Amino acid sequence: MEYTLNNEYLNGLMQKTIAKNPSEPEFYQAVHEFLTSVEAIIDQHPEFISEKILERIIEPERVIMFRVPWVDDKGEIQVNKGFRVQFNSAIGPYKGGIRLHPSVNLGILKFLGFEQIFKNSLTTLPMGGGKGGSDFDPKGKSDREVMAFCQSFMRELCKHIGPDTDVPAGDIGTGAREIGYMFGQYKKIRNEFTGVLTGKGLTFGGSLARTEATGYGLCYFTSCMLAKKGTSFAGKTVVISGAGNVAIYATEKAQQLGAKVVALCDSTGYVYDPDGIKLDIVKDIKEVKRQRISEYAKQVPTAKYEDGCHGIWSIPCDIALPCATQNELDLDAAKTLVANGCKVVAEGANMPSTPEAIAYFQANGVYFAPGKASNAGGVATSGLEMSQNSERLSWTFEEVDAKLKSIMESIFKAADETATKIGHEDNLVMGANIAGLLKVADAMLAQGVI
Ligand code: NDP
Ligand code: 2IT
Numbered sequence: 001m002e003y004t005l006n007n008e009y010l011n012g013l014m015q016k017t018i019a020k021n022p023s024e025p026e027f028y029q030a031v032h033e034f035l036t037s038v039e040a041i042i043d044q045h046p047e048f049i050s051e052k053i054l055e056r057i058i059e060p061e062r063v064i065m066f067r068v069p070w071v072d073d074k075g076e077i078q079v080n081k082g083f084r085v086q087f088n089s090a091i092g093p094y095k096g097g098i099r100l101h102p103s104v105n106l107g108i109l110k111f112l113g114f115e116q117i118f119k120n121s122l123t124t125l126p127m128g129g130g131k132g133g134s135d136f137d138p139k140g141k142s143d144r145e146v147m148a149f150c151q152s153f154m155r156e157l158c159k160h161i162g163p164d165t166d167v168p169a170g171d172i173g174t175g176a177r178e179i180g181y182m183f184g185q186y187k188k189i190r191n192e193f194t195g196v197l198t199g200k201g202l203t204f205g206g207s208l209a210r211t212e213a214t215g216y217g218l219c220y221f222t223s224c225m226l227a228k229k230g231t232s233f234a235g236k237t238v239v240i241s242g243a244g245n246v247a248i249y250a251t252e253k254a255q256q257l258g259a260k261v262v263a264l265c266d267s268t269g270y271v272y273d274p275d276g277i278k279l280d281i282v283k284d285i286k287e288v289k290r291q292r293i294s295e296y297a298k299q300v301p302t303a304k305y306e307d308g309c310h311g312i313w314s315i316p317c318d319i320a321l322p323c324a325t326q327n328e329l330d331l332d333a334a335k336t337l338v339a340n341g342c343k344v345v346a347e348g349a350n351m352p353s354t355p356e357a358i359a360y361f362q363a364n365g366v367y368f369a370p371g372k373a374s375n376a377g378g379v380a381t382s383g384l385e386m387s388q389n390s391e392r393l394s395w396t397f398e399e400v401d402a403k404l405k406s407i408m409e410s411i412f413k414a415a416d417e418t419a420t421k422i423g424h425e426d427n428l429v430m431g432a433n434i435a436g437l438l439k440v441a442d443a444m445l446a447q448g449v450i
Pocket of ligand 1: 170171172173174214242243244245246247265266267268309323324325326328348349350375376378379
C-alpha cells in the first residue's frame, strides 16, 4: 500500500510518520485514512499547521513498555511483553481497552490508540485516547494461568493508571474474567477501591449493559443509517464476523430489531445457519465453555461449518457487520459482498475493512460506517460506568441502554452532518474523522503547547 496524499504538507507529514515509526503498517493505515479526511478541511484551518496540531496528535503523549513475567501451571516461567499507549489526554483521562492476543505489537496498539482519540471525542463524553495490551494468548490457558498473567501485568501497569489518569477496559482476549483479576490486583497494591477499570463485574462497580454495549451500540448506529435510507433491520439478512463480545451482542440486538443473522465466525472458521443463528447456543459455546464456533454446527442440524474465516463474506446478505479484527475484510470480500447485493456495512471491530475495501464500497453504493463511529458504544458505556463509579450509584439496565442509544444517535448525527457540511454527503469516514478531530484540536489549542 502506498501512503501518499495530494496535499503537499499532509503528504510530508505522512512520509515523516512512516520514517519515524518503522515497521508499524497498521499505524500508517490509520494515520493515512485520518489525514486523507483532513485534506478536505486543512485550508480552512491554518492554525492546525502553525500550532502543529497534526504533528502533535500523531505522536503519543507517552508509551509504556514493560516485561510481564509469570509462572504457568507446570511451574515454568513465561515472559510476555506489556504495553500501554497513552495517546492523547486533551479532552479527558486516557481511555481505551487492553488487547491480549499473540499478534499484539506496538504498531497495532498505536493504531488502536490513535483511532480511540477520535472515537472517544465522538461519544460526547470527556475521555482521552489510549490503548494497551500484551502478546499473551489467553486461549488454552487455565484460569489460574490467566490470573497469574493479569496480576503480573497489573503489578507494573498500576503505576501508570488511575481513575483520573488512565482507565483501561476490555478488548480482544480481555473480558470480565481478566478485568476482575486486574481490578483485584490494582486494589490490593494501591489500597484503593476506585473506578480504575471499566467492564468490571456487576458486584464491584461494573455497569449494567456494558457487556452488551458495543454490539447493541453498533446496531443502534446501523439503524440510524438504515433510517436515513428509508429502511430498517426488519426482514434483513445479516452476516456478522467474529463470535466474541461484539459479535454476540450485535447478533442479539439485530435479532431483536427483526433481522435474520445467518453467520458468525472465529479465527478457525465460520458457521452458516440459513434458519438464523440460535444465540443461546452460541453464548453457551463461547461465553461459558470457551470452545470453537465449529461446535455450533455439531449441535444445530441446519448449520454448516467451513474452515477459514474469510469465506464468511461469500454468504449473501443485505447488511455486513465485521466484528472480529483489523483488515479481516479485503477488496475480494468487498467485491463479493457487493456482487451479492449487500447495501450497508458498519464496522463493529476496529479497522476491519482494508482501505481498498472501503474505497470499493464507497464507489459502489454501499453505505459504509467506520468503527470509530459505529463501535463507539462500548467506550461510551465505559464512560457511563466511570460516571456511576464517581457518584457511587448504579443505574438500571434501561437507563444505561437509553443513554447508549441516544449517544449512538448523536454520533451518527455528528458524522452525517459533518460529512454533508464538507461536501461529502454519506461519507461517514470523513464525517467521523473530522467531527472527532475538531473537538480535540480545540482543546489542544486552548491548552497551549504541552
Ligand atoms: P473477543 O476476544 O471477545 O472476540 C474476538 C473475536 O474475533 C473472536 O471470535 C476471535 O476468534 C475473532 N478474532 C480475533 N482475532 C482474530 C484474527 N486475527 N483473525 C480472525 N478472527 C479473529 O473480542 P471483542 O469482541 O471484544 O473485539 C472484537 C473487535 O471489536 C476488535 O477489533 C476490538 O478492538 C473491537 N472492539 C471491541 C470493543 C469492546 O467493548 N469489547 C469496543 C469497540 C471495539 P478467536 O476466538 O478464534 O480468536
Ligand atoms: O476499542 C474500544 O473502543 C474498546 N475496546 C473499548 C474501550 C473502553 O474503554 O471501553
